[in-house]
Amino acid sequence: MRGKRMALAMILASSGFAVIAPPAQAQTAPAETLAIDKARIDAALKAMIADGRAAGTSALIWRDGREVYFGAAGMADRDAKRPMRRDTIAQIYSMTKPVTGVALMQLWEAGRFRLDDPLSQYLPEYANMRVYAGKDAAGQPHYVPAERPITVRDILRHTAGFAYGAGPTPAHAAYVAAEPLALNITLAESSRRLAAVPLLFQPGMQWEYSIAVDVQAALVEKLSGQAFATYVRTHIFEPLKMTDTAWRQPDAKRPRFAAMNERNDGKLVQQDAIEAQKLNFRDNALTPGGFGLASTLDDYQCFARMLLNKGELDGARILKPSTVKLMATDQLDPATTERAWLPGKGAVGFGFDFAVRKSPPQTADENRGAVGEFFWDGAASTLFWVDPANKLTAVFFVQTMPYDGTLHRDFRAAVYGAGYRGPAGD
Known part of the structure; x- marks a missing residue:
């Protein structure tokens, strides 16, 4: 019976019909x-x-x-x-x-930070972040203060609000202009440049693939006292x-x-x-x-x-x-x-x-x-x-x-x- 149900599900899927997954069951083996x-x-x-x-x-x-x-x-x-x-x-x-x-996460195991610590506790440049909030009646970008700090957890899961290149908003344009990933600058300088760029959304509210992992690298460098590489x-x-x-x-x-x-x-x-x-x-x-x-x-x-x-x-x-x-x-x-x-x-x-x-x-x-x-x-x-x-x-x-x-x-x-x-x- 299970095989017939699975075959029917595959036929429906290939025909463009929505397929409802079978009830989830706890299993210890495939x-x-x-x-x-x-x-x-x-x-x-x-x-x-x-x-x-x-x-x-x-x-x-x-x-x-x-x-x-x-x-x-x-x-x-x-x-x-x-x-x-x-x-x-x-x-x-x-x-x-x-x-x-x-x-x-090795440094987390060593007790060097907590996952929900503000990022600015270790990289102070992120203390007062602005968030892009659309344009005003005159068509000018409107920015508001971040409602909460970016946390270390945010940079690990891509919920900080950072951009990662060109895009449709003035915040994206500011990211491109800042060149935070220029190969001739250090991780510390990269982080400082990024911190001056407005966020795309309030921290924690969305998932957006971003430069956050480069911020992780800057944090490794700061916490370890060693060059990242x-x-x-x-x-x-x-x-x-x-x-x-x-x-x-x-x-x-x-x-x-x-x-x-x-x-x-x-x-x-x-x-x-x-x-x-x-x-x-x-x-x-x-x-x-x-x-x-x-x-x-x-x-x-x-x-x-x-x-x-x-x-x-x-x-x-x-x-x-x-x-x-x-x-x-x-x-x-x-x-x-x-x-x-x-x-x-x-x-x-x-x-x-x-x-x-x-x-x-x-x-x-x-x-x-x-x-x-x-x-x-x-x-x-x-x-x-x-x-x-x-x-x-x-x-x-x-x-x-x-x-x-x-x-x-x-x-x-x-x-x-x-x-x-x-x-x-x-």
């Missing part, structure tokens, strides 16, 4: 058996090359404490005729964010043996670096290497918390496995189990209904620097996955997730811009099966 099909994943990676969505792809999956899949297809650098390899170094952009979150290297990368992950890569590793590819007039065009690699082969003053890392499949898989293993890997304790659980728990108030594009990630909430799956996939087009997984991705279409229900971690590399979510949909379908819905949840 409702469906997951079998990793190497041939199916290989075919999906190759198809991404064949249809022109990617120049090169690679993926690494661990399950039950062992590697169950590695595969690669296409070229890391088409101009140089270098194939995608296991040791290829790729730019991971916003997959930097969970690393920053882990660094900040130094702190992350000594407290995360070195204990996890992530030897190829860094903001600044040595020139000797340039031959392993994947080229960036940008879709232009429907075709994927390889970018100029010097311009594409300006984040990783220059001595920039800025070490962003929200982007900038380059890594390998194996390195980032170590980070993902640490999270799956509740904060520890091969004897290196990075976080306490309770802290990982906190980060991977939805932190958004149900009243926070304005969530920008986050619902496009599926039936998810948001924890601390991770999206968190709250319900099984609701339609045939939604990304496959299991309730309780937490994940994030990057601007160049990279992706990783941690799936505790199946004791699985996956890392997917590609260098395609702008972001192409169809690559994630197809990779997840290849990992789980196109009809997989997983555990029903609590």
Whole structure:
């Protein structure tokens, strides 16, 4: 009977009808058996090359404490005729964010701050924030004082009210003019510039993807007394043996670096290497918390496995189990209904620097996955997730811009099966 109900639900979803999820039930194991099909994943990676969505792809999956899949297809650098390899170094952009979150939560474990402390307690520049409140009768921007302070929790869950680039309001224009992510400034200067920019909304009222994780990095620097990159290297990368992950890569590793590819007039065009690699082969003053890392499949898989293993890997304790659980728990108030594009990630909430799956996939087009997984991705279409229900971690590399979510949909379908819905949840 269950199989018939699920088949009917998938038919209705593909026909455009709303599908009502079955009643949630507490389960300790997946409702469906997951079998990793190497041939199916290989075919999906190759198809991404064949249809022109990617120049090169690679993926690494661990399950039950062992590697169950590695595969690669296409070229890391088409101009140089270098194939995608296991040791290829790729730019991971916003997959930097969970690393920053882990660094900040280490300091929380050390008692250096409380989650609901005002951010201005540690970074005083945020003491008197203004909020954009529309335009007056003369068409001039109207600003009001923030009704409450931005908290550390706000910058961990993207509810502070910060912008992240151009947009429709004068507050967005002020953000662009301030250039808080200029590569020639420090994190401290970045924070000072940002604090002078009006907020888009009152703190805590909306979810808006933002520069907040770069503020996290500035806070790590302030609380630890160390340069952010130094702190992350000594407290995360070195204990996890992530030897190829860094903001600044040595020139000797340039031959392993994947080229960036940008879709232009429907075709994927390889970018100029010097311009594409300006984040990783220059001595920039800025070490962003929200982007900038380059890594390998194996390195980032170590980070993902640490999270799956509740904060520890091969004897290196990075976080306490309770802290990982906190980060991977939805932190958004149900009243926070304005969530920008986050619902496009599926039936998810948001924890601390991770999206968190709250319900099984609701339609045939939604990304496959299991309730309780937490994940994030990057601007160049990279992706990783941690799936505790199946004791699985996956890392997917590609260098395609702008972001192409169809690559994630197809990779997840290849990992789980196109009809997989997983555990029903609590």
